Amino acid sequence: MSVKRLEQLAQAEKTAFVFPGQGSQKVGMLAEIAEQFSEVRDTFNEASEAVGFDLWQIAQTGEGLNQTENTQPVLLTASIALWRVWLSLGGVAPKFLAGHSLGEYSALVAGEAMSLGDAVKLVHLRGKLMQNAVPQGVGAMAAILGLADEDVVALCQKVSESATGSVEAANYNTKGQVVIAGTAELVNAVMAEAKEQGKKAIALPVSVPSHCSLMKPAAEKFAQALEQTAIELPCIPVIQNVNAKAAANVEELRQSLTEQLYRSVQWTKTIAHLQEHGVTYIAECGPGTVLSNMAKRLPNIEKTFALDTQSRMEDALNTILVAEGKIA
Template identity: 50%
Template sequence: MTQDSLALVFPGQGSQKVGMMTDAYASFESVRDTFEEAAEVVHYDMWALVKDGPQEALNLTETTQPVLLTCSVALWRAWQEQGGVMPGIMAGHSLGEFSALVCASALSFTDAVALVRRRGQFMQTAVPVGMGAMAVVLGLDDSVINEICATLTGEEGSVSPVNYNSPGQVVIAGHSAAVEAACVALKKAGATRTLPLPVSAPFHTSLMKPAGEQLAQAIADITIAIPSIPVVHNVNAQIQNDPEKIRSVLVEQIYSPVQWTDCMRFMINRGTTRLVECGPGKVLSGLARRIDKSLTVASIERPDALTAAISEIT
C-alpha cells in the first residue's frame, strides 16, 4: 500500500547528538540489527559511539555521515516493521539523499555506509582546516544573498550560497575571510542574523571539486538500481530514474548548492500534504513548516511518535 500524499525526508549533518535513537534502539529489533550491520562495515561499535560519545568523535565528518545514514535506515526499517505505508516520494538533505536512495532500494545499505564514510573523508581533506567556513543567514531574500556573495568573491577568496533551506534561511560557505566579509555585508543589507556554523570545511562549494573527483572514483563500481520510490535530488530538485544519472548527480551534489526549498516545493506540487522526517531530530520538520504551513509534519525518532504517525497515516 502506498500513500501518494506522503513524503519521507532524511536529514543530513547537524542532526547528530550523543544519546540520539536511545528509545528506538531499545524498542525495535530492526534498529538494533541495522546498527550491528553498520558496525560490520565500519569495524567499530557504532551504537556505543552514538550512545556514549564523545560528541567530538560523533562530529567528525567521516563518522557523522555513516552514523546518520544508519539512524535513518534503521527508522525506515522500524517504520516498515510496524506497518507504516510506503510513501509516494522521498528526498534527503545532502547526506540524507544517500539515505533516501537506500530506503528506495537504489543503493544497498552496506555499500552506502562504506561510501558515505569515504565521502566524509574526501570532504574533510579537500580543503585544509581553517581555510574554509560556513554560516547561516536569516531573514534575507535569496536574490540579495546571491548578489552580495557574487560581489564579494575576489581577493579574499570565494563565497557562495550552498544550502537554500527555506525562505529566509540560507547557508553560505567558502574561504574563511570571504565568509566573514559576506556576513558583515549581509547584516548591513538587512539580515536579521548571521551565525557561523561549527564545521571545518566549506561543503557544497566549488572548493569541494577535488572531493567530487574522489567520490566519482569511489562510486564508479557501486551498483545503483532504479529507485522503487521516486527520490528528489538536491542539485536540481528533480526525480531521476537512470542509475548512471543518479551516480552523476551524487557526485555533482558534493560541490553544488542544496536546493532544499525547491525540492520541497516539487514534492508539494506533486501532491504531498504529509511529511515524515525519518532520522534524528526535527531540523527538516521545522524547515517544512517555514516552506508551507499547510503541511502535516511528523518526526519519528521516538517510538511513540513513530507509532502515532503510522496510526494517523492510513
C-alpha cells in the first residue's frame, strides 16, 4: 500500500488499531484466515524473503517460535498480514495506531513509516540483541496484580536497594496490572512481597527481561541499526510506548524506539490518550485477544475487536463502517 492509497481511504474518527507484542504468538496462527485471503501468505512470503528464513513454517509448526529472535518477526508479519486483509476488504484508516512493545513496529509499518522488509530485519536483530544482553536464567519478568502503580514502583525500589541487581516496572498494562522485569532474584523478591500483601504475582514464561535497564547494552547496539534504516513519520499517528504520544520528527521517533528497549511500556497512558482523542472502538490487529480484552473493561470504550479470524474480521469491518458513518 502506498501513502497515497492510505490517504485515499475513508478516515475513521472513533477507531484506533492496536498491535500486540510478544506473548500473543501461538502455533498455527492465522491458518484459518490464510485459507480465505491470499494477502496472508503473500505477506509472509515477502517478510521471509527479507530475513532469509521461512516465517510461515515457524508460525505453523511452532519450531523455534518462542525464541525471541524468531517470535518478533513472525508476530510483526502476522499483524501486517491482517492489516493488509483489512485494507483489501475496504476497511477505514484508523484515527490512531499503537502497538504494545514489539507491536509498535507493526504500527509503524501499517502507518508506512518503514517497509515490512526493513521492519522484520530490525526486529529479528532486536530479538537477538535482547536475548544476548542477559545470560539465560539471570533475568525474569512477572505480573503484579492488585497494587497501584506507585506501590509497585516503591516495592521495586525497596528490593533494589537491599540487594545486587535491579528490578523495575516494565509494562503499565491496565489499572492494577503492572509487569516487572529485572534480575531474577529481585523479581522473585518483589513477587514475595506482593503476595505477603495479599496480592497476586505471576511469573511470566519469558527468557528476556524486557523494558528494564538490563537491556541498555542491547539498546546501544540497536540504535546503530535504527540509524541505518529508512524511516519516515507515519501517515497515521502512532502513539509510542515510552511517552504515550506521537513523535514530532524522525529523530524523536528513532530515539523513542531505542529507549523502548530499556524503558517501561506506558500502555495505560497510551489507551488514555486514545480515549481523550475520541476513540471509542479499538481493533486488535494481530494474533489473539490480549489487548482487546484489556481495553473492553475500560469506560467509554464502546466495543473492541480481534481480527485474527474471518468471522472476527468481518464483524469488525461491518460494525466499524456503520459506527464511522461509512455505510448505513
